[in-house]
Amino acid sequence: MNSQDRYTDTALGLVSTQSFPAIVGTADMMLKSSGVTLVGYEMIGGGYCTAVVRGGISDVRLAVEVGAETVEQFGMKVSTVIIPRPMPNLDEVLPIGSKLAAMVGKHTTNQFSNLAVGLLETRGFPAMVAAADAMLKSSDVTLTAYHTIGDGLCTAIIRGTVANVAMAVDVGMQEAERVGELHSVMVIPRALDDLDQTLPIASCWIEELQPLQIPITVKEVEKPRVALPELVELQPLELPAQVERALPQAQAIEFEPEAEEKQALELEPETESAEKQPLELEIEPQPPEEEQ
Numbered sequence: 001m002n003s004q005d006r007y008t009d010t011a012l013g014l015v016s017t018q019s020f021p022a023i024v025g026t027a028d029m030m031l032k033s034s035g036v037t038l039v040g041y042e043m044i045g046g047g048y049c050t051a052v053v054r055g056g057i058s059d060v061r062l063a064v065e066v067g068a069e070t071v072e073q074f075g076m077k078v079s080t081v082i083i084p085r086p087m088p089n090l091d092e093v094l095p096i097g098s099k100l101a102a103m104v105g106k107h108t109t110n111q112f113s114n115l116a117v118g119l120l121e122t123r124g125f126p127a128m129v130a131a132a133d134a135m136l137k138s139s140d141v142t143l144t145a146y147h148t149i150g151d152g153l154c155t156a157i158i159r160g161t162v163a164n165v166a167m168a169v170d171v172g173m174q175e176a177e178r179v180g181e182l183h184s185v186m187v188i189p190r191a192l193d194d195l196d197q198t199l200p201i202a203s204c205w206i207e208e209l210q211p212l213q214i215p216i217t218v219k220e221v222e223k224p225r226v227a228l229p230e231l232v233e234l235q236p237l238e239l240p241a242q243v244e245r246a247l248p249q250a251q252a253i254e255f256e257p258e259a260e261e262k263q264a265l266e267l268e269p270e271t272e273s274a275e276k277q278p279l280e281l282e283i284e285p286q287p288p289e290e291e292q
């Protein structure tokens with residue numbers, strides 16, 4: 001599906017509150033409760049943050065209900081709206097579709113994708129800095145970004161294992177209350193990919209693809225030469241001279257037939273001039289038969 005018509009003919013759901021950690025936790029619950037897509041967050045100043053989701057009408061209704069319940073658990077005011085089929089004019093003008101997704105989805109998967117998320121929000125920048133320093137010194141976590149939404153609210157975002165993030169947030173809460181005003185906190189053990197793409201991240205943590213540099217000249221290592229054995233000149237092979245053997249001369253053998261064979265061989269030829277005599281047969285007359 002193309003990026004332009006990805007959100008065409010899908011319902012629109014909006015959940016708004018006055019806290020960035022609260023809206024991130026709300027979006028996480030909305031994604032895990034139904035098959036909706038988190039387009040992003042719209043922030044209008046004064047601390048107001050709105051989570052924008054798209055999907056089927058039934059999924060959007062369920063996600064908005066779960067999101068409203070999550071915001072109420074923070075003890076904050078919530079504003080929700082569901083539009084079954086927004087007009088194309090809204091998608092073109094308002095940041096509720098591809099426009100908002102392009103704004104918040106500029107970075108790709110980072111090295112913190114499979115780690116837990118910790119958000120600590122304070123009213124005032126010094127309290128957030130003190131809380132972030134205390135969290136980094138208390139456990140093995142990484143400060144990935146900080147985010148401001150107006151009305152003096154700023155949020156420190158840390159990543160790490162679930163145990164380390166929970167311990168760091170606990171220490172940061174105490175430090176924020178000591179220095180200034182703590183507004184809200186949130187710990188997400190496992191963030192989904194849609195949520196992870198919408199979280200702010202510092203530019204130093206973004207992994208950009210670098211072009212592969214291929215060397216122009218490749219140095220080849222010269223292989224050691226192998227000494228060949230000396231060639232021996234071949235001598236012609238002398239064959240022995242052929243010995244001519246004189247064959248014995250053939251001798252005539254006189255064959256004398258025996259006397260009996262000679263007699264058998266000597267036949268008297270018949271005279272060819274002898275005339276053949278005709279054979280004369282004499283026929284005797286028979287006596288007449290007597291009449292009875």
